[in-house]
Amino acid sequence: AQSVTQLGSHVSVSEGALVLLRCNYSSSVPPYLFWYVQYPNQGLQLLLKYTSAATLVKGINGFEAEFKKSETSFHLTKPSAHMSDAAEYFCAVSDHGGSNYKLTFGKGTLLTVNP
Amino acid sequence: GAGVSQSPSNKVTEKGKDVELRCDPISGHTALYWYRQSLGQGLEFLIYFQGNSAPDKSGLPSDRFSAERTGGSVSTLTIQRTQQEDSAVYLCASSLVGWDSYNEQFFGPGTRLTVL
Numbered sequence: 001a002q003s004v005t006q007l008g009s010h011v012s013v014s015e016g017a018l019v020l021l022r023c024n025y026s027s028s029v030p031p032y033l034f035w036y037v038q039y040p041n042q043g044l045q046l047l048l049k050y051t052s053a054a055t056l057v058k059g060i061n062g063f064e065a066e067f068k069k070s071e072t073s074f075h076l077t078k079p080s081a082h083m084s085d086a087a088e089y090f091c092a093v094s095d096h097g098g099s100n101y102k103l104t105f106g107k108g109t110l111l112t113v114n115p
Numbered sequence: 116g117a118g119v120s121q122s123p124s125n126k127v128t129e130k131g132k133d134v135e136l137r138c139d140p141i142s143g144h145t146a147l148y149w150y151r152q153s154l155g156q157g158l159e160f161l162i163y164f165q166g167n168s169a170p171d172k173s174g175l176p177s178d179r180f181s182a183e184r185t186g187g188s189v190s191t192l193t194i195q196r197t198q199q200e201d202s203a204v205y206l207c208a209s210s211l212v213g214w215d216s217y218n219e220q221f222f223g224p225g226t227r228l229t230v231l
Contacts, residue, residue, distance in 0.1 A: 036222075041224075042224060043119075043206060043222035043223050043224045043225055044206065044208075044222040045222070046219055046220075046221075049219070090158060092158075101146070101210065101212075101218065101220065102148060102160045102163050102171065102174075103148075103150075103158075103160065103220065104160065105150075105157060105158035105159075106157070107157045108157060108158070
C-alpha cells in the first residue's frame, strides 16, 4: 500500500521568503508523485508531477520539487513567496498498476504568506 | 474547452435522506474518479471508472454509497440514508488513459454536502 506524509499541517512564511513544503512517500513500485494546490472553495490544480524522468521537476507559478529516492522525499520549494501562493498544498502518489492511476493524498499543508 | 463540472455545488440534506451528486467529465476522458475531502480524513479515493465499468470500488466507505457512469461520460454518486459523517466535499476528476505515460487528473470544483 502506498502512503504520503506531509510534515507540517500549517506553514507560515513572509512574502519574499523561501517556501519549503515537505513530503515523504512510501511505495512498493517506482512512484508517480504529484503536488496539487487548492485555493479556497476551489478544486485541485496540478502544480507539478514526477513520472520517472528528470528528478528535478519544475511546475507552474515558480514551484519546483526534487525527487530523492534515497530519502523517499518529494519536497516542494519556491525561492520567493508571493501573497497569491497562500493556499493548501497536497502531495500525492499514484497507484499506477495497470491502468488505474488513483491518487493517494497526504493530509495537506496550509501555506500562509505574511506581508 | 470546458473543464470538469459538478452539480450541485452545495447540498444540504437531512439525516436519512438520499442524495445524488453529478459529475460531467472533460469530453473524451475515459477515466473518471470520485474522491471525498473531509476535515478528519483528508482526501480519500472512493471509486474509479474506466468507461462505464468500475474496476476499483475499494474506497466506497459503506454499501450506502454507490456510483454509476453512463455513456462513458456523466457519473452519478448516490448516498442512501445519509449520515452526519457523510458531510464532506465530494470531488470528481477525469483523465485520459494511456499505457505509456501518466495522464493528468483534472478536478472539478466539488460538491459540498452537509447532512443535518
